[in-house]
Amino acid sequence: MTSATTAFEASGVSAQNLLNDDQVADFVINGYHIVEPQFPAEFHSQIYSDLEVLPTNPGDEINKAVPNIDEIYEHPAVRGALSSLLGADYSRAAHRHCHRNHPGTRSQVWHQDSLNIPTLDDGHGRVSDHVQSVLVMYYPQDVASNMGPTALIPGSHLFTAAGDRNASHGNFRDQMVAVVPAGSVLILHYDIWHAGTANTSDQVRYMVKYLFERE
Template identity: 45%
Template sequence: MVNIITSTPIADNGAATQMIDKHYLLSDVEVAKFITYGYHMVELDLPASFHEQIAQQLDGLQSNPGDAITETIPELWQILEHPAVVGALTSLLGHNYRVNSHRHWHCKEPDSPYMHWHQDSTNNRSTQIDRFLGLYYPRTITPDMGPTIIVPGTQFRNAPTDRMATYTNIRGQLPLNVKAGTVAFTHYDLWHGTGANRSSVRRHMIKFLFNRTQPNSAPTWNHDPDALNKVRDWNLRDKAEDVNNILTFVNPIGVSQSDHYKETAIRRRCWAELRGES
């Protein structure tokens, strides 16, 4: 049986009500992992030729259209309207989420250097998940192409970008060497940078921004009310695949006990907010 629910992403080209398959909503474990690691990856089941066609259009651009990239390449709306994308956004930003009018073509040219670690915007971090990014890669990314690199678990840190200048390699850093057609949803405050592009090709990524429009009054993903009731497993610890153990034990960077206690408390506040408890 296919469960259909109604979600209403508000796009800047007009409101569009979409019927989405409940199958595409995230599970409790996936939501807990997003809270903990700060990212969620989706590989879209669109034809390879579709992604390559977008990549070839990007290859041919002589200037950056900025926010108008979706007018230049209207096929990008099919990414935003894909049920797996709508399902992830609905799960994490609630019904009536907004596709922000800001979006950007990030083209990393051949022979361009790496980009240093940074958090976007100013340092005013929050436990709430009110906005995040969707990074779409139309071509398969290899390490020599200058992939986006993220540091899972850093999304709750109030760290001015200037203070990151003496970091280069950080334990747990994750290069997004992904397959063509991947969308990486990343927490807005996740530390990120890029590798250097030493290949002979342009590395394309389209960045989209999404916003919550209202606080949750109930979970908007495939939620089991008993999800948090599993007892802590002191043997499996971070290897246990359930919400309680993920929120409690996972330590992606291997930070100190003090920091880990703090981030565990923040995760639980975030989980409660998503469940509509506050």
């Protein structure tokens, strides 16, 4: 057993849930990875129902309004992927948000959630030799192509141009559109270019987003 494996298992992450070398390399190149943690279908249906009856969007307090959501991010498969990308001692940031994509919602412009700034002394910033932060998006319902799925540009976390130079572009080649089954978890490099697409269905598409960071 290697010292790295020992460190992961000491944090409660089993080696069988870690990403393999090819998966880590793919994330470094393309900037995203999809996990499908195993829960009963009723678990996701209940979360969807709980989100539907919220009177307002609780923002960072979404996990207090719907506590079961935290179970998604504590699932061994999700923890294993995050540990592989951020290290065994990664932390969950205070920022969380529930995105409601209602029927009739138009497509967003391409954007980054990061600030696209140079590397800082603490390792945060636009250019770094390791993955510093990731967005983790959970979808409690099946996402069809007409429900406003999240679109992203693989490899765009490596773009160096200022945000306003790319945001107005309407179409990039080789986009990935997250048409995924209920319960899917999409892990994105914090610098990746992404956008919510138009919802032309008759159903609200929910996505709950957490931010995780390397310690």
